[in-house]
Amino acid sequence: MVSLTLGGAIASAMALTSIFMPLAAAQSLPNLRILPLGDSITKGASSSDKCGYRKRLRQKLINYGIDSEVNVDMIGSETYGDMADNSHEGHSGKYLGDINTYWQLSIRARPNVVLIHAGTNNMDLNVDVDQAPSIMESIIDGVFDNAPDAVILVAPVIWANDAAMQARTDTFNQRLDGIINAKQKAGKHILSAPIGIGLSDLADKKHPNDAGYEKMAKAWFTWILDAHDRGWLKSPVNVNANELPGMGLGTGTGTGSGDGSAALDICENGIWTKKGTIFEGFRTWEEVGTIVGPVENGRRDKVILADLNNDGIADYILADDDGTVRAWLNDGRPDRWVSLGKVNPPWSTIKGEMIRFADVDNDGKADLIALYPDGAAKVWKNVDNGRKFESLDSKWATGLESRDKIRILDMDGDGYADYVVLYAGGAVKWARNTHNNGKDTSKRNWEQAETIAPGPANMPAGRARLHDLDGDGRADYLIVYEGGAVKALRNTGNLNDGGTGQRNFDDLGTIAPGVSGVTGDMIRFADMDGDGLADFLAVADDGSIRMWKNLGIVGTKGASMRFADLDGDGKADIISVDARGRARAWLNKGSGAWDDIGNIAPGLDEDLSAAEIEFVDVNGDNLADYLVVYGDGAVKAYLNNGNIPEKTKDRIWKQGVVISSGVGEPGRNIRFADLNGDGYADYLVVFDDGAVDCYLNKKNIPPTNGGRIWEEKKRVATGVGEVGSKVRFADLTGDGKAEYIVQYLGGAAIAYNNTGNIPDVGKARNWEDMGTVALGVSPQGPVRYADISGDGKADYLVVFGGGSVNAYVNSCDWKAP
Template structure:
């Protein structure tokens, strides 16, 4: 729009100035500050009146397709800051209207009577702000979003966008005047005041136009009401040491009269097309002048009303993890109990809020979530703020990120994002951001110090932007104030309370806590709530301090069995422990764990064992390492009889092994079974009354089960035998040493036996604070198949509650790539992978019934079909691919019934660059076809000839250059003694990328155990890695191991019935030792 300038001035200029006065240090300027406010209001009213009246004059015209509001920017506006604000507004949402409405909602009117008719505009539209030279413009394009058919609708729409643009300029002017960018004393108040001022203007302008439009321009009460609405909308709780209301009754009245005079004079100067706006501008100016006193009183009253409620209530949200919850002291009161006492003197009530209920204090509400990280708290921040609308947030978060080494470098940015989420959702909230208390674990403490160093800068950045964010320094809490490695004792919590109180008290003294607003009940839905628990029932983790354990709730409702009857063991070998009920006579009923998509369900198998010993003798352990737990009976003197689990699929059958271990001078009560060395086979342990452990390692091989005495492997930690448990906490296949306290709390020592340069047991301190059940009700089992044991509570009726193990973050060996081949209709028996072109990436092959081969070569981003590359020389079951001449290209082999081998060398040629040259017979055969494997054992680039025996033992012939075919063989004898598992489970592939293939065992569920090839490396020839792949729900027949990336490490592939391939690429992670 334009004004009356003959030069066509593009907008309304901010001219003149009202008031004056000195600026105090750390205190807002008085007269001149409100002078700027007066100028901004004057210009704003002029702008919207001239928007509205020409629209009326244009009655009958078509609604415009685009409209631009442009006006000059005053010289004292901080242009870089204005450009930054404009850029942020333009990019925040897809539609500009969403951004403007969000800004409007941040300071929406509060506690107005329901029948108050306030001005609102709610249309979707797009557009953009722009700063060009010294002009600010706002262009909107409403044709596709705003359906306004009447010009009166356009009038109010343009009033809305014009008001927002002027308010934006006024806010930047205000911040520049108060020196917000310098971050000096009073910065937070100044910026908060300026933000409120902007909203005051954008709210007041339409109300002022409505007053004139409805003919009430000479009604002081109407003007007072309009200003009061705007003030309540914007200045609720923003009172600066009481000066604002006093000034509203003094200097503001004078400024308003000057505004009125200027506006009336401006209206009288309008000519030409804009002259229709003259009467409204003159009338509005006269009304402002006549009613200045009433308007000033309206502003003062509104400010006083809001100020009277500023500190009427502190609604406090303690937000964080188990430290906020209260883990570390028996009463779970955290710092909250002492803080409540200290806050009793602030002059008003204190109300803690949150979804959790813990501690021995009158108000138990809090939002402490044991085990949660910054990102997890961020996930509920928005709904939590909407639900409770606190005016104070006490934020102590990040301990679990540091303890688990979760992306420590980016943790400060996650904290920044969380704070931004809080203040954007509830701008009236003051966030007190605490530095983290210390850890007694050196590595964790180093990370905490790094994280803490970044927090003051984050807080300062928010303060510069005018956000009410304060720093709380927890430096007074020392390692001597800790119960364990992460949680404070009573003295530590006392120091935390005092630190929070000092900051709160400082804010209260300055009168800058904004009034808490009404929340939205149920905004977060059903979150876990705290509670008590007896010896037969568990409570959820919000009442337990279960850092690092994800609450799953009740996963089994019970089947009428007693606690003594319930056991957990993996009967079908899928990596998930099943629910068993063992009768007094040793009879076993089983329910298979069918967990899928984060939900646990069970399928009854009925009776799976008729019973071979009394219940007190029955144990379940995997003795032969096939992934299925076996049925054992332990005699009074520690002797062991075994029935191996010989089932397939979900069926269970038993093969008697007789006595597999004689007495070694122990009693039944001393005997435990656990995998100490991580080879997939449970070892025989004897635990004495003081928790000392002697071990006999399971050395089962082709000759049957055997044991190797290792002596004392754990000297004890002062716990009794009844307290000691063994289970794999960290997923490295080695069972760890646990001590379970009377109330279910758990201390742990991680098993590092055999790890290079490490102690045998690594102390972890308390890893679970208990869940309100006794020791006898605590079980450990792998419920989700993740490879690490979860925490279970079993009550007297066999009902099971579960906490999934998230305590020990493990670097994953596999990166899921999703579907990498969409399928060609090839069934699994036809699908092979081999490197045909020598680029180290294995190609997708389809082998027909007579051995013909079609190929899709692996290329960047997919596959290149090259058609048939081999016409076939024998039945598909005889076809193998291996590199026998070491040129990097896999050759075509036929393996006869007795292991004899015919070779076709892969040579460059043909349209695809692949052709095969016959070399005739290259091996006479040394075993049945199904026992023959080809793998590079010595890393020379030539695949060797291997024969796998019935118990997994391996005979090898090394491939050496020679003979007419270029291939000859040198016997290496037995290169692996075997692990006592069927040869059909054994295969070879390179896990770590050292060019030597490793020894793998793959069970029917696609789970893989590995032994690294250490031939020639000193020490053991094969180094146990334990379970390296837990399976993905596919059978062994669907699993293929091939290198798709060329990094020399095999990837885990799963093929569907039609040849669709999903891939997990190997990261090369191996276990030390």
């Protein structure tokens, strides 16, 4: 008998958190406005960069949220240390009584996270030790009274290399723990954040050294994520930085608000002119209506949707209470179904609640499975496109958990349905199908079960689902709420493969906000029209189905958006690309008008999990081409045929051609921009320290006569002390050559003018400091640069998660003073 075992699959909660982090860690952090509050340790005393834990913590949070461009703003009335955004509220030598007034200096900036480590000087100098817990409680209450939406993390006073001081510290920390527990039980969002400091982590008897501050940063980071997992972190309250001077609002380039009008003397009237919202976003789902009417003896819990005949379209199946299975084939048109009648094998002991369908042998046709109360399963092979099923393996699985927890579906995209345990709290265990299916009784049908998702904290019980949304063959993770809203996390295909560096699941956010009259129990997902995308379905009590067609982009729409000129009119158009490379486009008609031309690319039949799709003109015809930048830095180009918007005239894209096999750098470091103004995008490698290597475009795409595509490598920028992930390239001045821009996550930006000396490195410098070109705007979101007005100068675009775009048009004439 082939069996499933749990041996070795259960690890400690900490191991799951640190190794997998597929759900909680994948959920995007909100923007963070952090108030570090305390004494000299908060300030960063005895650290080599004078930043203490603050710089280290900020970088961890920025790196963690890099895909969603989370903004981390440290606030406070004090500044100290070699870091951008060096604001804080750490006051050297001060006691808790003093700190009980200092928090008031910046609390009106409304932090959503407050980090408190205070009391060190009281414990050291034996000042107000008995009153210290009550003073700390007063600090906590004051913060909550003035920032009720904030999360407060309180670190017990760290270990000191002084016996008398440590004795006082131990007593204080014990009482502090009681205060925190009481506040939390009362519903306050507060956590104790213990920090393990030892002798080797101290610079003197009480101040950490760099290693100690690194431990503090890691601890704060861990507890911030814990608060997020609990659902406590909310976006910061909107405040006007101009009305709150001296509180540290902004990310190290001024006040954090405004339009950059003072950035350059040559732009007398400012750089950017606000145009407001120029694009309202786009729909994810389009209502089709009823596709299945009421069926005789139909009932919602009897309905199964699965592809029986390998046409890529889900068919309609009813599993009656007595074990009879009825099926109707779907021809892809609403309410057009071909009845197959009763299709189950002869049986008497199998009842409707046991019936499942899934493709267990990779032939594209769903097989029939009987799932017993203990999770054991038998399987019958689909041998005639849903009309006939023959026994395949009567001992297919012996079970891991009870039937209500078992799901049979493909998690890794190999075409073979796996055995999955989905717990009420959202945790997922996965036993991979070995492809044996009982053929060799000496071999196992399943690999050992392992946890691939620990489950998000505070998720309503029983609301997790597993469905393949995007047609990549891998079941994604959904949270379907009772009211009908749906959140999703995309299966990356990683599934605990630590060598890829990817999470198991990437957060797509809310993919459906809910439909009037549709509750969570009614919702299903299945591809009903054969386009490879799972549609949103509402199954009524009588088994009838209403459908909303999947239009191709689910989840955070802003992250899917690209800006490029597809039709050669000089104005950037909008493209939305999904994880499989499918693309929709809206042509820029000027003055905020957009022509929705629908799909312009059907997607690629290959693994794009580590790839990025970009739209760049690499052959100098003023039409953006479709580029696939692979994880290893290789690039394939599908050249634009010039048939947009007349898509019916001919192919939109030419056959793909490899234009780079890579240069030994990962794809995440690859950029394309025209650095020498010849109209051809060049191949750039942006290193983690902001340095840039350039391979100039030799105007030979597609390559002819075996000629080279790119010139030899040239180092064109050495970096400016900012990480490469912040570096952007865009032509701000309208001379055809891209500037080097450092884009901060809070919206501020500094830029370096392209002098036109590339590629001749023997000339004067390649870049001239332009200073600050943007200070951020309100409301702020991820920033893109693209010319939407057609004047040749890149504009400042703020792209929000729902797909809407606010524009600030580049109105500077950029003439030398």
